[in-house]
Amino acid sequence: MMGGMSKQPKYRQVADALRREIDSGTYGPGARLPSEAELSTRFDASRNTIRSGLSLLVSEGLISSSQGLGYEVRKHEVFVLNASKFENLSFPQNGDAYSTDVTNAGRRPHQTFRVELTTAPEYIAERLTVDAGSRAVLRFCHRFVDDVPWSTQATHYPDWLVERAPRLTEPGDIAEGTTRYLAGLGIEQVGYADEIATRMPTPEEARLLEIGAGVPVLLWTRTGYSPERPIRCTITTFRGDLNRMNYEIGDLSARSENEPQ
Amino acid sequence: MMGGMSKQPKYRQVADALRREIDSGTYGPGARLPSEAELSTRFDASRNTIRSGLSLLVSEGLISSSQGLGYEVRKHEVFVLNASKFENLSFPQNGDAYSTDVTNAGRRPHQTFRVELTTAPEYIAERLTVDAGSRAVLRFCHRFVDDVPWSTQATHYPDWLVERAPRLTEPGDIAEGTTRYLAGLGIEQVGYADEIATRMPTPEEARLLEIGAGVPVLLWTRTGYSPERPIRCTITTFRGDLNRMNYEIGDLSARSENEPQ
DNA sequence: TTGCTCAACTTGTTGGTACAAGCTGATGTG
DNA sequence: CACATCAGCTTGTACCAACAAGTTGAGCAA
Numbered sequence A, B: 001m002m003g004g005m006s007k008q009p010k011y012r013q014v015a016d017a018l019r020r021e022i023d024s025g026t027y028g029p030g031a032r033l034p035s036e037a038e039l040s041t042r043f044d045a046s047r048n049t050i051r052s053g054l055s056l057l058v059s060e061g062l063i064s065s066s067q068g069l070g071y072e073v074r075k076h077e078v079f080v081l082n083a084s085k086f087e088n089l090s091f092p093q094n095g096d097a098y099s100t101d102v103t104n105a106g107r108r109p110h111q112t113f114r115v116e117l118t119t120a121p122e123y124i125a126e127r128l129t130v131d132a133g134s135r136a137v138l139r140f141c142h143r144f145v146d147d148v149p150w151s152t153q154a155t156h157y158p159d160w161l162v163e164r165a166p167r168l169t170e171p172g173d174i175a176e177g178t179t180r181y182l183a184g185l186g187i188e189q190v191g192y193a194d195e196i197a198t199r200m201p202t203p204e205e206a207r208l209l210e211i212g213a214g215v216p217v218l219l220w221t222r223t224g225y226s227p228e229r230p231i232r233c234t235i236t237t238f239r240g241d242l243n244r245m246n247y248e249i250g251d252l253s254a255r256s257e258n259e260p261q
Numbered sequence C: 001t002t003g004c005t006c007a008a009c010t011t012g013t014t015g016g017t018a019c020a021a022g023c024t025g026a027t028g029t030g
Numbered sequence D: 001c002a003c004a005t006c007a008g009c010t011t012g013t014a015c016c017a018a019c020a021a022g023t024t025g026a027g028c029a030a
Helices: A010-023 A036-043 A047-059 A095-104 A122-128 A159-164 A178-184 A203-208 B010-023 B036-043 B047-059 B095-104 B122-128 B159-164 B178-184 B203-208
Strands: A063-066 A070-073 A079-082 A109-119 A135-145 A148-158 A191-199 A217-225 A230-239 A243-250 B063-066 B070-073 B079-082 B109-119 B135-145 B148-158 B191-199 B217-225 B230-239 B243-250
Touching: A010 A036, A010 A047, A036 A047, A047 A063, A095 A109, A122 A148, A122 A217, A122 A230, A135 A159, A148 A159, A148 A203, A191 B217, A217 A243, A217 B191, B010 B036, B010 B047, B036 B047, B047 B063, B095 B109, B122 B148, B122 B217, B122 B230, B135 B159, B148 B159, B148 B203, B217 B243
Parallel strands: A079 A243, B079 B243
Antiparallel strands: A063 A070, A109 A135, A135 A148, A148 A230, A191 A217, A191 B243, A217 A230, A243 B191, B063 B070, B109 B135, B135 B148, B148 B230, B191 B217, B217 B230
16 A cells, blocks of 8 residues: 555654645745644654654754744745955955945844964864964954854964964954955965865854754865965854855856846 | 753763763774663663764764664765866866766766756756746766765756757767867856855755765855856755865965875 | 574664643733 | 733653664574
């Protein structure tokens, strides 16, 4: 019976059925799903089995749950980030650029800032071509949009650079921007290498970005180069469900006419 | 007692303890974790509670489980993909380039290929500036490295282009490459826009890429432009745990000396 | 030696129960 | 009316039990 298809476990059948109904619009973005008890009746399965099915959809990022409220279909509102704009050659979204962008989009920006004297972890040291464990300055930024955590940004500067640019250790934003400050000292960033990766958040990241289950993070590492050597390495961590990155390369004159914003 | 820290549920304590031990190297990449029964004794918790803790680590992508074998710490072997190399302006990893790259890395490439006459889904239609639902040709590629599924690639060509370039509908690879073929017809790709996003895989993607729980996919959309209008849109889906993307922009002469490969 | 069987391990699935804890609206008191 | 309380919903945590199903190695048979 049932068409001879492979016999799926019951919790999977539950997940598949609900996923179909979500995809087909029976439950649209933001809609509330029936309670575990109701689903238990409908599928003739125990609450545990229903929960297994639901938790599958949660870890797929399709729905989320809150105690006392129920399950609801996640709504995705993405923010597109243009990583190849020329003004960003200098720095991925410096403080001012970020505030301006967000305000222009009709949203309310907010950020906290911190400077730390630390040692370069291996990953950073490799990219700055310094010894792992050597001293470095970390400028850390935690960004919000409409009070929703959006991204964290950690920029590491190598020891030798800090000696020539002591204001990098100043707590608080540098008014003219770190790039202009460095340029004024004759240290010009002439190129960068970006690396993009994704994975599930660490508990620390999940806390800072208020990420629920089933949402990956997008990791953006930008290493900036002077003509002689790397001068900084920035790791930006985004909520994967809220962000997308853009690179535009070559002649795109055929594009701009049709694009909004 | 216990230092007055917030009282975490037991399954979380289990996950945290094991995560610490994995991070600290007690269980290295590929190592097998103690069985549920052993952990049950160690933490004085029921098997279900232990399973809750373990499934947390699974959905973080830290470990994986197989029936009959146990849980093991995932090993991450990443493949770096340079998206801004000039030869890739024409096409993200055309068939030959892919085979060459993989062979050079001492691995064994393998791919299956398919051509379909279809209608453009909304997402594609937007980027090709054609009407959603209008006819399009889809060239689909499923790639493996050492028989491990690596990526899927779906390239859509708009109807008007296919009329001028009928060989696009040929099943099987086009020997000289689609880009050269199109260039020979006077259709030159002069720029592209890349979009990068991440999310958890759909069941279909999980099947094709053999992705377990806790591994996101990396979505790479490249829209190629002629001087007049978009000519193709390629969506490549990568396993997030096996791939990383690179963009190099500007003068990186200070870099090459130190980089391997 | 070779090859098969099977016991003993592992995780996977499904059922049950009980209580904790978060949320909402009805109810009743001031 | 304003406000506190609480019943009744929701999901979260934790336990128990039983059997299914995949894997491995010991041990026996040919």
